[in-house]
Amino acid sequence: MVARNQLNALHPRKCLFMGLLVLSSLANAGEGVFGWIYTLDLQPKGSLEFEQRLQLTTGQANGKYDFWYSRSELEYGLTDDIQVAAYLNAYSVDAAQNYLNPEVCGDAVSCTSGYGVPDSANEFDGYGKTGLDGGSLEGIWRITNPVTQPIGIGIYLEPTLGKLKNAFESRLLVQSNFIDDRLILAGNLVLENEQLKSTGETIPESMIDILLGASYRFAPKWSGGIEYRYHTDYNSYFWQNQVQTANFIGPNLHYADKHWWATLAWRYQLDGQCMGEGTAECSGGNVWDSHGKNEIIAKIGFPFS
Numbered sequence: 001m002v003a004r005n006q007l008n009a010l011h012p013r014k015c016l017f018m019g020l021l022v023l024s025s026l027a028n029a030g031e032g033v034f035g036w037i038y039t040l041d042l043q044p045k046g047s048l049e050f051e052q053r054l055q056l057t058t059g060q061a062n063g064k065y066d067f068w069y070s071r072s073e074l075e076y077g078l079t080d081d082i083q084v085a086a087y088l089n090a091y092s093v094d095a096a097q098n099y100l101n102p103e104v105c106g107d108a109v110s111c112t113s114g115y116g117v118p119d120s121a122n123e124f125d126g127y128g129k130t131g132l133d134g135g136s137l138e139g140i141w142r143i144t145n146p147v148t149q150p151i152g153i154g155i156y157l158e159p160t161l162g163k164l165k166n167a168f169e170s171r172l173l174v175q176s177n178f179i180d181d182r183l184i185l186a187g188n189l190v191l192e193n194e195q196l197k198s199t200g201e202t203i204p205e206s207m208i209d210i211l212l213g214a215s216y217r218f219a220p221k222w223s224g225g226i227e228y229r230y231h232t233d234y235n236s237y238f239w240q241n242q243v244q245t246a247n248f249i250g251p252n253l254h255y256a257d258k259h260w261w262a263t264l265a266w267r268y269q270l271d272g273q274c275m276g277e278g279t280a281e282c283s284g285g286n287v288w289d290s291h292g293k294n295e296i297i298a299k300i301g302f303p304f305s
Contacts, residue, residue, distance in 0.1 A: 030075055034186060034263070035263060035265025035267070037211045038186075047303065050074055050304075054070050055068070057115075058294050059294050061098060061101070061283045064095060064097070065288075066095070067094075068092040072089075073087045073138075088132070091131065095113070100284070103279060104280050112125070114289060114290070115196075134162030138156070139157045140154055140155070151174065152173075158170075162197075167193065182217040184225075190209035206240075211228070222253075223255075223256075224253050226250070226251055227265060230246075235276075242278075243279075244282070246291060247269070263300075264299075268294055268295075
């Protein structure tokens with residue numbers, strides 16, 4: 001039996017299409033050389049840029065799990081050191097028999113679950129849904145500039161309201177540039193509190209992530225590098241009752257032209273561990289829920305000026 005929602009599921013590319021609808025009205029300081037790591041290369045004062053992101057989380061313990069998340073963003077340089085932005089978020093989930101853990105599946109060998117899949121779908125052979133999620137606001141304050149100083153430091157804040165979750169994310173941004181700015185080393189300390197809604201009830205959660213990366217401009221307009229993520233999850237607000245840890249690593253590739261730029265990155269889950277009340281989200285030595293074996297992100301930016 002297939003869930004009714006699957007009959008109404010749209011192709012995942014619809015998520016990208018929602019964001020690209022506005023491109024017809026658009027014509028690189030703020031280019032993003034990394035996939036998931038934020039840097040201190042901000043929009044100059046008074047400049048505006050459109051950025052489209054599309055992320056795929058795929059591959060879980062069994063069966064099929066594809067979760068697409070689209071973010072359509074407008075960035076504005078409020079001052080040379082303060083950037084603000086607004087996002088429109090959309091999603092598409094397609095899952096089928098992707099969990100093996102008996103804490104979720106009961107007597108069944110496998111079941112359908114994961115982030116974006118309601119608990120009522122566990123008994124179904126498959127589940128699919130596409131739609132708008134909600135919106136986010138973003139602010140970045142660059143305290144020191146890595147172009148003019150040995151170490152750049154900044155603060156990032158982002159509140160999100162959505163169908164799948166409400167969240168408040170903060171980051172400490174650190175960046176150093178070397179070899180005439182061709183080599184960029186960057187790190188983010190991510191602290192987030194969340195209210196998960198995808199299962200039909202509000203669930204408190206929080207996380208701490210450490211993101212580290214390097215990007216090197218190996219040819220005119222081209223950069224490449226590597227990104228690492230250490231992830232921890234907690235089943236309450238303010239980082240109490242740890243339930244997960246996981247490690248991810250993978251490459252990135254970036255291209256920048258005068259009028260646009262693009263980045264593609266992939267990271268692979270090396271291992272994961274669950275403890276306490278989080279054990280239902282683990283099997284086969286990996287962490288599931290909102291995670292997969294593979295995470296892929298594509299970003300493209302178009303400055304107005």
